[in-house]
Amino acid sequence: MQEREHSEKDLILFAGDPSQVRWDVELDVLVIGAGGCGLVAALAAAEKGAEVLVLEKEREGGGNTSLSQAMVPAAGTRFQKDAGVEDSPELMAEEILKKNNYQSDPELTLHVARESSRLVEWLSGAMGIHLELVTEFLYPGHSRYRIHANRSRKGARLINALFQCLNRFESIDIAYKAPARRLVANSLDGSVMGAEAEIEGVGKNLARAKKVILALNGFGANKKMLEEYISEMKDAYYFGHEGNTGEGILWGQALGAALDCMGAYQAHGSVAYPHGTLLTWAVISLGGYQVNLEGERFVNEYHGYSEHALDVLAQEEKVAIEIFDERIYRAVENYEDFQQCIQTGAIKRFESIEDLALSFGLPVERTVSTHEAFQKAAMGQGADEKGRTSFGEPLRPPFYAAKVTGALFHTQGGLKVNRFAQVLRPDGSVIPNLYAGGGTAAGFSGTAGPSGYLSANGLLAALVLGKIAGEEAGTASLGEA
Numbered sequence: 001m002q003e004r005e006h007s008e009k010d011l012i013l014f015a016g017d018p019s020q021v022r023w024d025v026e027l028d029v030l031v032i033g034a035g036g037c038g039l040v041a042a043l044a045a046a047e048k049g050a051e052v053l054v055l056e057k058e059r060e061g062g063g064n065t066s067l068s069q070a071m072v073p074a075a076g077t078r079f080q081k082d083a084g085v086e087d088s089p090e091l092m093a094e095e096i097l098k099k100n101n102y103q104s105d106p107e108l109t110l111h112v113a114r115e116s117s118r119l120v121e122w123l124s125g126a127m128g129i130h131l132e133l134v135t136e137f138l139y140p141g142h143s144r145y146r147i148h149a150n151r152s153r154k155g156a157r158l159i160n161a162l163f164q165c166l167n168r169f170e171s172i173d174i175a176y177k178a179p180a181r182r183l184v185a186n187s188l189d190g191s192v193m194g195a196e197a198e199i200e201g202v203g204k205n206l207a208r209a210k211k212v213i214l215a216l217n218g219f220g221a222n223k224k225m226l227e228e229y230i231s232e233m234k235d236a237y238y239f240g241h242e243g244n245t246g247e248g249i250l251w252g253q254a255l256g257a258a259l260d261c262m263g264a265y266q267a268h269g270s271v272a273y274p275h276g277t278l279l280t281w282a283v284i285s286l287g288g289y290q291v292n293l294e295g296e297r298f299v300n301e302y303h304g305y306s307e308h309a310l311d312v313l314a315q316e317e318k319v320a321i322e323i324f325d326e327r328i329y330r331a332v333e334n335y336e337d338f339q340q341c342i343q344t345g346a347i348k349r350f351e352s353i354e355d356l357a358l359s360f361g362l363p364v365e366r367t368v369s370t371h372e373a374f375q376k377a378a379m380g381q382g383a384d385e386k387g388r389t390s391f392g393e394p395l396r397p398p399f400y401a402a403k404v405t406g407a408l409f410h411t412q413g414g415l416k417v418n419r420f421a422q423v424l425r426p427d428g429s430v431i432p433n434l435y436a437g438g439g440t441a442a443g444f445s446g447t448a449g450p451s452g453y454l455s456a457n458g459l460l461a462a463l464v465l466g467k468i469a470g471e472e473a474g475t476a477s478l479g480e481a
């Protein structure tokens with residue numbers, strides 16, 4: 001076995017032929033990363049009859065998916081039909097494209113929108129995972145109720161449910177504290193043959209696989225890559241998983257894969273500060289609003305939580321005060337993230353806006369007049385000065401408020417893939433045996449910045465592409481010696 005140029009050797013181990021390598025383990029499908037994408041891919045591949053090994057860098061799986069609110073978008077599901085919601089993959093794809101300024105590949109966007117209902121039916125059917133349609137609010141940018149989630153709206157529970165499914169398959173093995181360090185590729189044609197992992201207590205281990213699925217998310221926790229591709233967020237609070245250090249994208253790049261949308265990301269403008277808990281965006285969707293430390297609103301909050309992060313970060317001390325009422329509090333109090341906000345003391349209750357302003361050190365008169373102007377607009381008595389048109393209902397005392405900041409959640413750029421989740425070179429040819437999904441693949445959120453991200457694009461790319469990658473890799477691996 002030989003190692004090529006110095007710059008590649010940390011990323012790729014080149015070998016002339018699989019028979020030249022002393023493999024520690026041989027299997028059909030190797031999945032790298034045990035988050036939402038990886039677990040779904042492993043299950044889908046095993047369902048096809050493949051022997052699967054999942055490598056996970058950390059002590060436990062879950063990644064960003066565990067931290068998420070488990071909101072999965074899908075169009076044309078039976079949940080929607082039961083609720084009388086008329087929707088179609090075409091409409092869903094159009095809304096994704098509208099949000100990303102028509103910058104994502106239209107055919108691939110439509111394909112994942114079409115596959116989204118199959119994913120939700122499979123998760124809730126064959127996999128037996130409880131999902132329901134979220135009807136308490138419409139996320140900005142979605143014109144239909146099409147978000148599906150578990151009851152607690154918590155990704156950690158979705159991950160637990162996926163692990164329970166994994167236990168049903170003897171053909172799936174999972175290794176923890178087993179970061180993949182390099183891909184192994186054939187030096188003649190660049191086809192992928194497996195990966196080298198460093199397993200705690202075991203050391204270096206070479207896994208030979210007929211197909212490899214990269215499911216290790218993006219580079220939100222890699223300062224160097226952030227500096228190169230998303231410099232405006234390199235110093236922002238990172239609210240995602242620390243394991244997401246971008247090596248999957250670097251491996252693909254070293255093998256000649258095309259990178260796409262590297263400047264795109266999901267951020268959030270409503271993370272309780274300094275508590276570090278997520279104040280769900282439902283608070284805004286249901287009629288809440290934000291003021292800065294001057295007691296003034298600074299933007300139409302309803303435009304989208306991802307881009308809103310930059311608006312909050314542009315305010316004094318990079319914070320805002322989010323104001324809502326008892327109706328909104330009751331609507332979301334069962335969300336696990338909201339419960340965490342309550343338990344950490346991030347949310348405070350007030351009988352009046354004056355008390356609220358005093359508590360957060362805001363100028364009282366200005367805060368009161370901001371509130372009155374917002375209320376008038378919410379009651380339809382004149383246009384909102386920031387152009388907001390969706391308010392839920394006007395707010396009534398008692399009021400609630402939390403100090404929030406903007407944060408980076410995850411990156412949306414990565415390896416370009418086709419409808420089979422195969423990794424592509426710039427000329428459109430595939431890198432043999434290599435698949436990617438979730439944050440390792442280029443997403444559907446435009447080419448740069450936070451504003452192309454339509455709510456729940458993250459799990460769309462993770463779970464839909466994960467399922468496609470697993471099915472394709474599983475089936476293809478069985479036809480090979």
Ligand SMILES: Cc1cc2nc3c(=O)[nH]c(=O)nc-3n(C[C@H](O)[C@H](O)[C@H](O)COP(=O)(O)OP(=O)(O)OC[C@H]3O[C@@H](n4cnc5c(N)ncnc54)[C@H](O)[C@@H]3O)c2cc1C
Pocket residue numbers: 032033034035036037038055056057058060061062063064065066067068069070071072178179180181215216217218239240241243244245247266278409410437438439440455456457458459460462
């Ligand atoms: C607070 C929060 C809330 C969110 N809410 C939503 C939501 O409700 N809906 C939505 O659509 N999106 C949401 N997102 C985004 C969503 O969580 C991500 O887009 C999605 O989880 C990505 O899934 P993934 O499988 O690609 O990555 P992950 O779930 O992050 O999994 C990647 C895994 O790979 C492992 N790994 C990394 N490197 C290696 C290596 N070298 N070897 C082995 N393993 C490795 C990591 O440790 C991790 O376990 C949210 C994000 C955050 C931070």
